[in-house]
Amino acid sequence: MTNKTNTQKKLYIKTWGCQMNVYDSSRMADILRPLGYAQVDEPEDADMMILNTCHIREKATDKVFSEIGRLKIHKDNKEAKGGKMLMAVAGCVAQAEGDFILKRAPVIDMVFGPQTYHELPEMVLKANGNERVVNTEFPSVTKFDSLPLEQQQGPAAFLSIQEGCDKFCTFCVVPYTRGAEFSRPVDKIVEEARMLVDNGAKEITLLGQNVNAYHGTNIDGKTWGLGRLIESVAEIEGLQQIRYTTSHPRDVDEDLIRAHGDVDKLAPFLHLPVQSGSDKILKAMNRKHTADRYREIIADMRKVRPDIVFSSDFIVGFPGETDQDHEDTMQLIRDVVFASAYSFKYSARPGTPAANMAGLVRPDVASKRLTELQTLISDQYLEFNQSCIGTTTQVLFERTGKNKGQLQGRTPFFQAVNATANERLLGEFVNVKITEASAHALVGEVEVV
Ligand code: SAH
Numbered sequence: 001m002t003n004k005t006n007t008q009k010k011l012y013i014k015t016w017g018c019q020m021n022v023y024d025s026s027r028m029a030d031i032l033r034p035l036g037y038a039q040v041d042e043p044e045d046a047d048m049m050i051l052n053t054c055h056i057r058e059k060a061t062d063k064v065f066s067e068i069g070r071l072k073i074h075k076d077n078k079e080a081k082g083g084k085m086l087m088a089v090a091g092c093v094a095q096a097e098g099d100f101i102l103k104r105a106p107v108i109d110m111v112f113g114p115q116t117y118h119e120l121p122e123m124v125l126k127a128n129g130n131e132r133v134v135n136t137e138f139p140s141v142t143k144f145d146s147l148p149l150e151q152q153q154g155p156a157a158f159l160s161i162q163e164g165c166d167k168f169c170t171f172c173v174v175p176y177t178r179g180a181e182f183s184r185p186v187d188k189i190v191e192e193a194r195m196l197v198d199n200g201a202k203e204i205t206l207l208g209q210n211v212n213a214y215h216g217t218n219i220d221g222k223t224w225g226l227g228r229l230i231e232s233v234a235e236i237e238g239l240q241q242i243r244y245t246t247s248h249p250r251d252v253d254e255d256l257i258r259a260h261g262d263v264d265k266l267a268p269f270l271h272l273p274v275q276s277g278s279d280k281i282l283k284a285m286n287r288k289h290t291a292d293r294y295r296e297i298i299a300d301m302r303k304v305r306p307d308i309v310f311s312s313d314f315i316v317g318f319p320g321e322t323d324q325d326h327e328d329t330m331q332l333i334r335d336v337v338f339a340s341a342y343s344f345k346y347s348a349r350p351g352t353p354a355a356n357m358a359g360l361v362r363p364d365v366a367s368k369r370l371t372e373l374q375t376l377i378s379d380q381y382l383e384f385n386q387s388c389i390g391t392t393t394q395v396l397f398e399r400t401g402k403n404k405g406q407l408q409g410r411t412p413f414f415q416a417v418n419a420t421a422n423e424r425l426l427g428e429f430v431n432v433k434i435t436e437a438s439a440h441a442l443v444g445e446v447e448v449v
């Protein structure tokens with residue numbers, strides 16, 4: 001029913017930040033498609049440009065302004081030719097800074113936060129009438145009820161099931177930029193998952209800022225947790241693999257652990273951010289669990305799914321972190337053994353409780369700790385990747401690979417794999433024998449059947 005005329009308008013979206021933002025960008029494209037916008041890869045000559053921004057670490061706002069300065073040329077060029085380009089800032093910086101962005105950057109036409117994307121058609125209408133738009137509401141009607149069901153996603157699709165965060169870790173801006181926790185109802189999620197599979201998805205990643213805090217209502221009025229939801233999604237025929245991200249140790253319950261044992265379609269990979277291995281620092285971060293509780297979860301997961309591998313997030317240099325606290329983190333890493341991880345230097349975020357805490361760690365000390373931690377972890381994932389050489393594993397080819405004639409995908413353990421393969425295998429699960437491994441990627445050969 002879309003209005004496909006040859007006057008199609010070009011939409012350029014640049015995305016920073018977490019998987020939620022990547023997902024939001026694709027949903028913005030979905031909602032703008034019926035208005036005649038088709039997504040393009042380059043900013044030149046676009047009719048609309050959206051910067052989907054992230055506020056998680058330092059200088060986020062400055063970076064957005066310098067990016068606006070850099071990309072403004074495309075708008076100027078377009079206008080010089082008598083055309084028009086709408087320029088928008090979306091995402092978490094938009095939420096945090098609101099109309100300050102309009103004041104400081106006259107080139108910007110629209111500023112809107114993550115909970116308002118379903119209102120894009122009205123905002124575009126206003127902006128086209130030369131009205132500058134700011135929308136940072138947390139509307140009472142959820143955007144999920146008004147976003148179109150139709151989506152353009154590949155074989156590995158994402159499905160947002162939960163949003164927002166009520167945890168208020170003392171270092172984090174997300175509860176302020178994304179708002180309170182909200183879980184979508186079970187039937188809406190299952191319906192959307194079916195639609196994605198009908199449209200070619202073989203794998204679905206269930207998404208949420210705190211995905212395992214999921215507590216959605218089923219049609220019988222009962223509340224379901226993530227474990228139960230995964231079991232239900234797994235019943236969809238044609239769906240071959242399920243993942244979820246990002247989870248919090250505090251919300252790992254028995255149902256979720258059981259799902260890892262019972263649901264074959266659930267990938268043997270879990271991203272479970274821990275941030276620190278020191279109980280003192282975990283407490284100051286308001287994570288509300290201990291390092292030993294984390295070890296216990298890992299052990300419970302391994303009991304039901306022995307081949308499962310783990311990934312995590314770490315922050316070094318949180319206020320008050322001593323050498324001993326850092327050593328506790330290193331010990332946790334040695335104990336657990338990770339298959340991948342993201343690690344960051346603590347960055348004070350205005351408005352968060354940790355920003356006022358005493359005990360600042362010197363930047364050079366934080367850098368040294370970060371290097372130490374990253375060296376240990378990258379040794380761990382090199383070892384894991386190398387242990388895969390010679391094994392055959394199912395890879396979902398998602399895109400063309402680095403070199404010509406290659407396809408790229410991921411193993412169930414979330415390792416990136418490149419393999420020489422015919423393009424008709426794109427979007428398929430294929431048996432691949434691993435032949436080479438580095439810390440960050442694998443090379444394999446397609447097994448001939
Ligand atoms: N909800 C997830 C994390 C979301 S933010 C969780 O609770 O684990 C993604 C990661 O960014 C965090 O896990 C943390 O490691 C990092 N991060 C968040 N705020 C930060 C800050 N102020 N400084 C440095 N890293 C931060």
Ligand code: SF4
Binds near residue numbers: 167172173174210248
């Ligand atoms: Fe941020 Fe903590 Fe919420 Fe994760 S759980 S989004 S780190 S406040």
Ligand code: F3S
Binds near residue numbers: 016053178
């Ligand atoms: Fe960044 Fe917002 Fe995600 S701050 S990490 S884009 S929730």
